[in-house]
Amino acid sequence: MADIQRAAGISNLDADTGDARPAPRRKTLSSPYLHRLQRRHFLLFDIIPILGTIAALGFLTVHPFGFTELGLLASMWLLTGLGVTVGYHRLFTHRTFRTTRGVSSVLAVLGSMAGQGGMVSWVALHRRHHECSDRAGDPHSPNLAGGGLRGRLRGLAHSHFLWMRRHEYPNIAHYAPDLLRDRALARIGRRYDYWVLLGLLIPTLVGGLVYWSWAGAVSGLLWGGLVRIFVLEHIIWSINSFLHMFGTRAFDSRENSRNGGVFGLLTLGESWHHNHHAFPESPSFGLAWYRLDPGYWLIRTLAACGLAWDLKVPSTERIAARRVPRTAGTATGPAT
Template sequence: MVDTTAVPREPARRTISNPYLHRLQRRHFLLFDVAPIAGTAAALALIPVLPFGATEIGLLIGMWIVTGLGITVGYHRLFTHRTFTASPLTRTALAIAGSMAGQGGVVSWVAIHRRHHECSDREGDPHSPNLSGDGLRGVLRGLVHSHFLWMRRHEYPNIAHYAPDLLRDRRVVAVGRRYYTWVLVGLALPTVIGGLVHLSWTGAVSGLLWGGLVRIFVLEHIIWAINSFLHRWGTKPYDSRENSRNGGVFALLTFGESWHNNHHAFPESPTFGLQWYRLDPGFWLIRSLQAVGLVRDLKTPSADRIASKKVTA
């Protein structure tokens, strides 16, 4: 009989870094972070020759809402923090909607965000703006890193360590494996709709640009601003060990994500606004899904717990 007690198990590596992963990161960065910038510039430059009106504005706003709610309600509140329980069909729909945003596959996104919460504003945080030195130069370097450049190359959180629950969910894993397909679907839908509405190839191109690339560009920079600006500036009504801040004025634009200090203080909460009068479209959707029986078990913090973390002067 072999005595296995004499051989201590190696702890699972929390992050992975190798040339193959870095190549994948650079490719994703170019395709889904840089290309939308070029697409947005092209859309603006081509306004005089391509259709631009109610259809294009509707496609931009409509696809932005669908994919934005997929990120905040699906990727973030459901899959990362498990703030509520959803039916299998709802989980799949939210995973697909989030995938169409072009911000990474669901399992990878969750692993990266859980790593962020574990190490927030400390060594190991993949996108903190507060680790690049002091002074104006350090602030600017940190903001550029956290807002955009960190995605070019970074240590990849071990999904077996950070997202084992999702790896056991066959539906979510299946959606994640088809991530690039869902991004293409998110680009194809506005292209087809634009072409059918205008009955022209120019309408299809305009739909692709405004409902696809411009929409990805707008949503990305809204979400990235949470990582960068709201870890430096804003209000901090609740005690949290890192530098998360609230930017309530941007609540509608961010689907409630800008209540960022609230979220870090109560990461298990499905409501980021915490109070009914704080605008939180992500929570409105969760409540609506609850009303029709598609979600349940909302882990809303009690009034006493909220009060206990209130920062006092």
């Protein structure tokens, strides 16, 4: 009976009125249906890009890699990558700034085209990650698989790739109610599959028109579509895996996030991961002008054009107050 009540959202009867009290909202959900959806997404959007990258290399014998392929790969990577870091991450997950309806809609579409999951689910997963970072409940920590070399390798494999096959699904009603209430964004989120297809169709059409051939269209699909998804995915997944195990730290925090500043450009600023965990409300992950953070550069550009406001950058004094003194932090190293 208790299981039936919990499944129905009802707990024990109120002792005074005899009325049913609603059960506490579950933070995560797990069911065969959800696990089937996870396996399907894993195959479609995680495995197929790997196969597409192998196919792209093989297709070089038919159609050489040229400036068109390079331009499609770079431009589609940049646009969809900014959609993830500025849209999915800094705007929708952490609300680090405010913007217009048009800008938020464009960022939601670009983030969806990256093929890393629907907007609402992505936000819920990332908020769950911050809540439970490197503790039980973190969906992709590399530090929960045991000690020793074997445990570290298992943890890296899990956090980088394998966790997406099957995991507890964060309850979006608990973790992302703000997005569910936003009808325009919710409509965009429900069309996630269409946006991924659009992200594949655009480079296909461009390649076909530039070369005016089916081989050009296929080459555009492979390099601007599947290879681009593969590259961006592994860049983002490296934040989950390697930057919770290797890198530098400058602030006192309970989790094991790290900075990898040398990858600032490649990750569009996401590699300042320890800084982000220390100040998740900040649109700037670098926290200083000389640290490469292209995602923040876009937000600052939007702000200069009057399209972004209420940027919640922490003050210099607040950053200094959180910083671990160099003599105390030598075990983990200073920020780079």
